[in-house]
Amino acid sequence: MSRRSGKRRSGDGWNPYLAGALAGLLAVASAWATTAGLGRTSYLGASTSFVRAAAFLLRRAAPERLADNVYFQGTGAVVDWQFMLVGGILLGALAAAFGDRSFRLEAAPPIWRERFGTSASKRLSFGFLGGLIAMFGARLADGCPSGHGLSGMMQLSASAWLALPVFFAAGALVAARVYRRRTP
Amino acid sequence: MTAARLLGLLTGFLFGFLLQKGRVLRFEKQLGALLLRDMTIFKFMLSAIMVGAVGIHLLEGAGVVSFSHKTLDIAPLLLGGALFGVGWALAGFCPGTALGALGEGRWHALGVIAGMVAGAALYAEAFPLLQQQLIGWRDFGRIGLPGLLPLPPWPIIAIFWGLCLLLFVFFERRKL
Numbered sequence: 001m002s003r004r005s006g007k008r009r010s011g012d013g014w015n016p017y018l019a020g021a022l023a024g025l026l027a028v029a030s031a032w033a034t035t036a037g038l039g040r041t042s043y044l045g046a047s048t049s050f051v052r053a054a055a056f057l058l059r060r061a062a063p064e065r066l067a068d069n070v071y072f073q074g075t076g077a078v079v080d081w082q083f084m085l086v087g088g089i090l091l092g093a094l095a096a097a098f099g100d101r102s103f104r105l106e107a108a109p110p111i112w113r114e115r116f117g118t119s120a121s122k123r124l125s126f127g128f129l130g131g132l133i134a135m136f137g138a139r140l141a142d143g144c145p146s147g148h149g150l151s152g153m154m155q156l157s158a159s160a161w162l163a164l165p166v167f168f169a170a171g172a173l174v175a176a177r178v179y180r181r182r183t184p
Numbered sequence: 185m186t187a188a189r190l191l192g193l194l195t196g197f198l199f200g201f202l203l204q205k206g207r208v209l210r211f212e213k214q215l216g217a218l219l220l221r222d223m224t225i226f227k228f229m230l231s232a233i234m235v236g237a238v239g240i241h242l243l244e245g246a247g248v249v250s251f252s253h254k255t256l257d258i259a260p261l262l263l264g265g266a267l268f269g270v271g272w273a274l275a276g277f278c279p280g281t282a283l284g285a286l287g288e289g290r291w292h293a294l295g296v297i298a299g300m301v302a303g304a305a306l307y308a309e310a311f312p313l314l315q316q317q318l319i320g321w322r323d324f325g326r327i328g329l330p331g332l333l334p335l336p337p338w339p340i341i342a343i344f345w346g347l348c349l350l351l352f353v354f355f356e357r358r359k360l
Binding site for chain 1: 187188189190191192193194195196197198199200201202203204205206207208209210211212215216218219220224225227228229230231232233234235236237239240241243248249250251252253254255256257258260261262263264265266267268269270271272273274275276277278279280281282283284285286287288289290291292293294295296297298299300301302303304305306307308309310311312314315318324326327328329330331332337340341352
């Protein structure tokens with residue numbers, strides 16, 4: 001079932017060029033709307049909101065650590081435009097998936113199962129580790145594939161044009177090591 | 185709800201909808217791109233950048249929006265970028281797509297999301313040290329490619345469009 005939908009190219013979903021072009025229009029419209037409506041141009045991004053989420057958790061668990069930290073003073077426990085945007089991504093994907101019946105409860109994705117088996121806890125723990133490293137890197141690089149990849153590239157930001165190739169090169173090296181079986 | 189939150193929610197909803205329809209939220213698409221087997225993500229991403237670059241430069245030229253470049257600080261970009269890539273290959277999602285994947289029912293993304301929150305907290309702890317040792321060592325400031333290359337924006341965008349179109353022809357010929 002999931003095999004079939006994984007192999008199919010078109011037929012499920014929209015043409016990726018079209019969906020991407022519309023996402024580009026959305027990114028431009030959003031820059032305009034934030035400027036006109038909120039008085040300051042904001043660009044699509046995601047990783048800053050994870051800092052805010054961490055700040056919310058710390059505020060409950062260890063408020064003194066939160067207050068002492070310089071980084072959280074700049075990016076604190078506030079529900080702002082981007083935080084809602086990240087939440088909106090979840091809801092939009094949910095609506096789209098229900099709309100075309102592609103919603104699937106999945107404990108471990110196909111490529112993963114072929115390599116590591118069906119254990120959900122194994123996938124969750126590897127995912128945790130990967131997410132931790134990725135976010136540490138994204139904060140250090142000051143952006144992720146949304147902030148650098150889409151927003152930075154379209155503005156022709158020099159930083160984005162350096163970051164994105166590095167993201168991809170490192171990812172491709174590790175992916176090849178982890179998933180590529182040597183077949184004679 | 186404030187205007188900022190409402191606008192964020194609406195924009196995110198549309199973004200998530202398009203990401204899902206483009207099928208780029210899936211673990212197998214992300215790994216497919218990193219393993220050079222399935223270029224769906226590149227098709228989506230590059231198309232978005234092509235359209236976005238034209239639109240945003242038109243608006244900026246008309247004085248409607250202003251650019252917000254992130255600083256070209258070499259060491260954090262290289263080291264952070266490499267760490268991000270390593271984590272991305274292990275997680276199979278980037279920050280935005282992890283949330284979207286959860287919306288599609290791929291609940292194993294919860295592990296990734298939790299890890300990302302932990303990674304953000306860890307970074308905040310490490311920040312004072314990193315700021316001392318690494319950040320700002322070779323910082324060229326908030327510049328765009330037109331400030332680096334001897335070319336104005338529009339020719340750069342034209343070259344980018346040309347390269348992307350060539351790449352798309354290649355992807356379609358190879359059925360990637």
